[in-house]
Amino acid sequence: MKQQVVSLGIVGKGSQFPFTGIFSAQQQLSIGKVSAVGRIHDADIKRDFRQTIQCSKQLTMLFQAHQGSIKKLFRSVWDWYHDSKPHSQIVSLTIQVLSPDGDLWMSMVGTSGVWGLLDDTWYPLLADGSAVLQDKYIAEYPMAVQVQPLPERIVVLPKPFQNVLPSSIGLKKRVLEVCDVG
Amino acid sequence: MSVEQAEQQLRELLETGQSISGVVDAWMERDPQIMAIILLEQRVVHSIFAEHLLSIADQLEAFIPPEELYVALGKQMTLNQPDFLDWVLEKHPTAFWLIGLSKELEGSRMGYHHMMYKHHTHSRDLPMWCQQYAQQGARDGLVAFAQDTGNPIPAAILYDLKDESAGLEAAVGAFIRNPKSPVLEFLAAKIGPNLDEIVLAIDAKLDEEHAPRPKMIAWWLEQQSNG
Numbered sequence: 001m002k003q004q005v006v007s008l009g010i011v012g013k014g015s016q017f018p019f020t021g022i023f024s025a026q027q028q029l030s031i032g033k034v035s036a037v038g039r040i041h042d043a044d045i046k047r048d049f050r051q052t053i054q055c056s057k058q059l060t061m062l063f064q065a066h067q068g069s070i071k072k073l074f075r076s077v078w079d080w081y082h083d084s085k086p087h088s089q090i091v092s093l094t095i096q097v098l099s100p101d102g103d104l105w106m107s108m109v110g111t112s113g114v115w116g117l118l119d120d121t122w123y124p125l126l127a128d129g130s131a132v133l134q135d136k137y138i139a140e141y142p143m144a145v146q147v148q149p150l151p152e153r154i155v156v157l158p159k160p161f162q163n164v165l166p167s168s169i170g171l172k173k174r175v176l177e178v179c180d181v182g
Numbered sequence: 183m184s185v186e187q188a189e190q191q192l193r194e195l196l197e198t199g200q201s202i203s204g205v206v207d208a209w210m211e212r213d214p215q216i217m218a219i220i221l222l223e224q225r226v227v228h229s230i231f232a233e234h235l236l237s238i239a240d241q242l243e244a245f246i247p248p249e250e251l252y253v254a255l256g257k258q259m260t261l262n263q264p265d266f267l268d269w270v271l272e273k274h275p276t277a278f279w280l281i282g283l284s285k286e287l288e289g290s291r292m293g294y295h296h297m298m299y300k301h302h303t304h305s306r307d308l309p310m311w312c313q314q315y316a317q318q319g320a321r322d323g324l325v326a327f328a329q330d331t332g333n334p335i336p337a338a339i340l341y342d343l344k345d346e347s348a349g350l351e352a353a354v355g356a357f358i359r360n361p362k363s364p365v366l367e368f369l370a371a372k373i374g375p376n377l378d379e380i381v382l383a384i385d386a387k388l389d390e391e392h393a394p395r396p397k398m399i400a401w402w403l404e405q406q407s408n409g
Contacts, residue, residue, distance in 0.1 A: 016309040017338070017371035024375060049367040050401070056375045057405050176374045 006104055008096045009155045009177040010037035011166060018174045020045050023052050025059035026178045031070050032099040034063050035178040036077070039110075039158040041090035058084070070097050071144070074107045078141050081109065092158030104147040108156070109135055113163030116151030122165055125154065133163075153177075183209075188216045189225045196228045206234055210241055218246050221254045232258035236269070249279035256287045263287060267295045281318050294323035301331050309335050316340060321348045328352040332360025338372035341380065353380075354387045361396040378406060 012018030021043025026035045036059050040048055062080055066073050077095050085091045092110030099105070106125075108114070111133055114125040125147055126132055132143050147154075155175055157163055166174055188209060195202045209216045220226055221235060221242075235242065235255060242251055252270050259266040267287065274280065285292045293315035300308040316324060316339045324336040325348055334356050341349035356363040365384070369377055381402045388395060 016313060017368065019374045020371040022374060045371045046364050046367045049364070049370060052370065053375055053402070053405065057408075 004098065004102055004150060005033070006096070006098055006150055007153045007177045008035040008037055008094070009153065009175040010039055010092075010094070011155060011157050011161060011170075012039070012174045012176060014166075014170065014174060017045055019176050021048055021052055022176050023055035023059070024176065024178050025056055025063060027060065027063035029063065029066060029073075031066075031068075031073065032097045032103075034066075034073065034095070034097050036063075036093065036095045037156060037176065037178055038091060038093035041092070041158070041160060055084070070099070070105050073097065074105075074144055075141055078107070078109070090159055092156070094156045096154065098150075102150065104150055105144055106147060106154075107142050107144040108132060109142050110159045111156055112159045112161055113157040113165075115155050115157070115165050116147070117153040117155075118149065118151045122155075124163070125151070128163060183213070183216070185216055185219050185225075189220055192220065192226050192231065196226070196230060202231060202234055206238070210238065214241070214245055217242070221258075222246070222250060224254065224257060227258055229258075236266075239273075248274065248277065249282050252279075252283050253286045256283065264295060268299060271296065271299050278314070281314055284315070284320075284323075285318070288323060290321075291323040291326060292318075293320035294326050297324065297327040297333075297336075298330070301327070301333060308333075309339070312336055312339050316343055316345075321345065324348070325351045325355060329355030329359055332356045332363040334363050334365040334368040337365055338368040341369060342372045346380075346383075349380075350383055350387060353384050354391065354393075357384065357388060357396050357399075358391060358393045361394060362398075363396075364398075365396075366398050366402060377402070 010022060012022055013020065021040035022037070024037045026033070038055060040052060043052060058080065059077070062076055066076060074095060081093055090110060094106065094108040094111055097105045106114070113133065115122050116125045126145070132145055136143065155165065155171070165171070191205060192202060195205065206217065232255060235258070239251070239255070256263060256266055270283065271280065280296060284296055288294060296311060296315070297308065300311055312324060312335050324340065327333060328336040337349050337353035337356055340352055353365045356365050366377060366381065369380060381399060385395065385399050385403065
């Protein structure tokens with residue numbers, strides 16, 4: 001049976017160059033399809049380019065080297081995040097794992113909203129007051145949430161954007177989606 | 183007076199080297215549609231006629247839509263088209279009909295002159311115009327602009343519009359003109375950070391052209407090999 005796919009996207013800024021500061025990674029592992037999207041707020045197209053690309057590359061390498069559970073993967077990613085993130089920057093990062101059994105797990109930092117698309121309808125996956133969106137930690141790590149039912153697409157709004165989904169044109173122009181790694 | 187009579191009179195004045203300003207000004211006052219028909223139907227094509235019409239362009243704009251007016255004038259100004267385009271760009275810097283004018287006058291190099299103008303005047307709206315031209319089908323003009331200036335924006339926009347062939351040409355052209363051109367930076371900002379295939383294609387094409395490998399391409403490939 002073909003494994004399900006849930007595409008993960010992140011909203012960029014409303015400009016000619018919406019994906020400035022955006023990084024992403026994806027990998028097929030034994031624990032499932034792993035995808036990550038992140039954004040460095042106020043990144044400069046030229047100045048922050050290498051840092052952004054290195055974030056993508058380092059996350060990919062981290063995924064490739066991973067062995068173990070989903071929880072262990074999340075912890076490795078957050079350790080990397082805290083080691084690499086400069087204090088002066090707002091850096092959003094969302095990780096998603098879709099297990100071979102069809103369970104979808106997410107963990108995130110610096111996110112103002114997460115939306116899912118199911119049957120042509122967008123709906124918020126997390127309420128505005130959610131502890132996850134408030135970046136609350138458990139045992140020094142961001143929380144993990146299981147998403148049910150499975151949406152077809154997920155779109156993340158990074159901080160400091162407001163938790164408002166862009167128009168359908170904005171969704172086409174401003175969302176960077178992680179490719180399917182099936 | 184009929185259009186034919188006016189046309190005849192105008193021809194005679196131009197052929198005998200006499201001033202046309204008196205009759206043109208009189209027609210503009212009495213029956214400006216005569217001038218509109220002679221110009222729009224290109225019944226008289228002469229540099230002195232064109233120069234004079236240029237000097238009364240503001241009056242003509244009152245009853246001829248600007249795009250039609252400047253396309254007709256542009257056809258008259260075949261020898262001085264670059265200067266003419268500069269003049270129009272200064273007069274109407276934000277008009278979207280400039281794209282149609284460029285298409286009419288520059289043909290397959292549509293967009294080139296406008297982009298060069300934006301480049302020389304350091305206009306912040308250059309990306310917006312490049313996007314508009316690209317969406318209207320401009321390719322050769324944008325590639326030539328990248329090749330002549332090293333500007334990275336055409337490559338980013340053309341790749342975003344899924345024209346990989348023109349995007350590659352623009353990227354390679356920009357790098358050849360200026361190896362420090364921030365082509366990869368603008369590509370990432372426009373289409374996202376997953377550029378491995380594009381970078382490999384640019385590198386191969388630069389190699390074919392015997393161009394030196396830009397430092398940023400070398401850095402990218404180093405990152406890839408480390409992974």
